[in-house]
Amino acid sequence: xxxxxxxxxxxxxxxxxxxxxxxxxxxxxxxxxxxxxxxxxxxxxxxxxxxxxxxxxxxxxxxxxxxxxxxxxxxxxxxxxxxxxxxxxxxxxxxxxxxxxxxxxxxxxxxxxxxxxxxxxxxxxxxxxxxxxxxxxxxxxxxxxxxxxxxxxxxxxxxxxxxxxxxxxxxxxxxxxxxxxxxxxxxxxxxxxxxxxxxxxxxxxxxxxxxxxxxxxxxxxxxxxxxxxxxxxxxxxxxxxxxxxxxxxxxxxxxxxxxxxxxxxxxxxxxxxxxxxxxxxxxxxxxxxxxxxxxxxxxxxxxxxxxxxxxxxxxxxxxxxxxxxxxxxxxxxxxxxxxxxxxxxxxxxxxxxxxxxxxxxxxxxxxxxxxxxxxxxxxxxxxxxxxxxxxxxxxxxxxxxxxxxxxxxxxxxxxxxxxxxxxxxxxxxxxxxxxxxxxxxxxxxxxxxxxxxxxxxxxxxxxxxxxxxxxxxxxxxxxxxxxxxxxxxxxxxxxxxxxxxx
Numbered sequence: 001x002x003x004x005x006x007x008x009x010x011x012x013x014x015x016x017x018x019x020x021x022x023x024x025x026x027x028x029x030x031x032x033x034x035x036x037x038x039x040x041x042x043x044x045x046x047x048x049x050x051x052x053x054x055x056x057x058x059x060x061x062x063x064x065x066x067x068x069x070x071x072x073x074x075x076x077x078x079x080x081x082x083x084x085x086x087x088x089x090x091x092x093x094x095x096x097x098x099x100x101x102x103x104x105x106x107x108x109x110x111x112x113x114x115x116x117x118x119x120x121x122x123x124x125x126x127x128x129x130x131x132x133x134x135x136x137x138x139x140x141x142x143x144x145x146x147x148x149x150x151x152x153x154x155x156x157x158x159x160x161x162x163x164x165x166x167x168x169x170x171x172x173x174x175x176x177x178x179x180x181x182x183x184x185x186x187x188x189x190x191x192x193x194x195x196x197x198x199x200x201x202x203x204x205x206x207x208x209x210x211x212x213x214x215x216x217x218x219x220x221x222x223x224x225x226x227x228x229x230x231x232x233x234x235x236x237x238x239x240x241x242x243x244x245x246x247x248x249x250x251x252x253x254x255x256x257x258x259x260x261x262x263x264x265x266x267x268x269x270x271x272x273x274x275x276x277x278x279x280x281x282x283x284x285x286x287x288x289x290x291x292x293x294x295x296x297x298x299x300x301x302x303x304x305x306x307x308x309x310x311x312x313x314x315x316x317x318x319x320x321x322x323x324x325x326x327x328x329x330x331x332x333x334x335x336x337x338x339x340x341x342x343x344x345x346x347x348x349x350x351x352x353x354x355x356x357x358x359x360x361x362x363x364x365x366x367x368x369x370x371x372x373x374x375x376x377x378x379x380x381x382x383x384x385x386x387x388x389x390x391x392x393x394x395x396x397x398x399x400x401x402x403x404x405x406x407x408x409x410x411x412x413x414x415x416x417x418x419x420x421x422x423x424x425x426x427x428x429x430x431x432x433x434x435x436x437x438x439x440x441x442x443x444x445x446x447x448x449x450x451x452x453x454x455x456x457x458x459x460x461x462x463x464x465x466x467x468x469x470x471x472x473x474x475x476x477x478x479x480x481x482x483x484x485x486x487x488x489x490x491x492x493x494x495x496x497x498x499x500x501x502x
Contacts, residue, residue, distance in 0.1 A: 061236035080196035134217040165197040165215040192226040359384040377416030401469040412439030436491040
């Protein structure tokens with residue numbers, strides 16, 4: 001603890017102001033009314049960047065999968081065109097010509113001709129990726145032949161593609177069945193079929209449209225290939241989402257941690273500003289108290305000396321007014337104590353540090369107040385930790401602090417009660433001294449102000465007792481706190497550092 005005169009308070013105020021300004025400049029803390037809070041723009045641009053990145057990845061995966069599907073369809077269509085031309089050639093050379101030579105006409109209603117055509121088609125597409133081959137009649141939209149015998153004779157199933165093929169235009173159409181939910185394990189299969197239509201000619205000369213004698217439909221099952229592409233697309237989506245989630249979590253952790261650091265530094269700055277304001281207030285208060293106390297102390301001493309002389313002379317003359325002089329002396333003694341208390345608050349004593357046994361110190365306090373406690377019917381209950389380590393401190397100052405708390409506790413129990421004095425090891429480097437009474441207690445508002453200078457709820461008192469206690473405890477590197485509720489007593493806890501860290 002440092003002795004603070006007027007110059008000392010001024011130096012403390014200047015040091016705190018410089019420290020607060022240094023913290024503010026170092027961390028560039030924003031003012032409370034700044035329009036932009038810390039990391040607000042960083043979060044906005046970061047989240048926007050993540051969203052743009054996610055949208056870009058999704059769009060890229062969609063473009064890749066769409067291109068892959070288009071390439072698959074084009075390749076399959078080209079394959080079907082080549083296969084259909086080869087099939088057309090095989091049917092013309094191995095079925096049409098021999099059938100015309102043998103029967104003079106083609107009639108697929110004849111089972112023999114139908115079987116011959118089926119043999120030619122089966123041999124041609126054997127081992128190929130073909131699900132079905134269908135031949136439509138050229139005169140009307142009816143199936144004359146199909147590798148799926150159940151379709152034979154069906155009408156009006158060729159659609160617009162059949163009409164385009166009759167006009168000599170090769171074309172394809174993609175049919176799909178089901179939705180993407182079929183990709184879920186256990187669901188129905190997602191079906192994709194590419195149907196290719198080409199005109200079937202009676203010769204190899206494609207320029208003569210009159211040679212078209214039907215339409216060949218080749219159906220390819222592309223379900224597995226399309227499903228693989230969709231799953232690949234889903235994998236890209238999933239990877240993008242996982243990457244985004246990881247980036248978002250990492251960014252969120254960084255931002256949250258940074259905001260915590262900023263808030264912690266803001267709190268530290270506010271604490272420094274509060275200490276600065278408190279120091280400025282105490283500096284002015286200390287100057288005033290010191291000045292007023294000196295102005296009062298000397299005349300008060302003269303009044304007391306005069307009253308003592310007057311009392312002595314009145315006693316010698318046997319006057320009945322001796323008690324009046326005694327009253328003056330008693331009041332001057334009380335006022336002298338008040339002035340000393342003011343000076344003790346304005347100019348705290350410098351502690352003389354040394355090893356200290358708190359158990360012995362509290363036993364000394366208990367012995368001093370034993371008679372008064374007995375007169376007020378207050379039972380003193382000591383509960384000391386026998387293995388309590390030594391602390392570093394000034395025995396007389398701490399004795400005064402504990403005595404002040406104990407006297408307040410006795411005053412809070414005018415009708416008797418119980419007073420607990422306890423010591424315990426709170427942590428490796430801290431010890432606690434607890435003083436608990438069963439008095440009237442105090443509400444939250446009183447608890448907040450109880451250590452403030454000049455706050456008191458007594459009829460006669462300066463309100464400096466607990467403020468001085470707080471200065472003494474904090475001057476030893478400790479802390480003091482109170483726990484109380486109306487009608488439930490109060491507990492004061494003084495925490496002090498252990499000698500040598502324990």
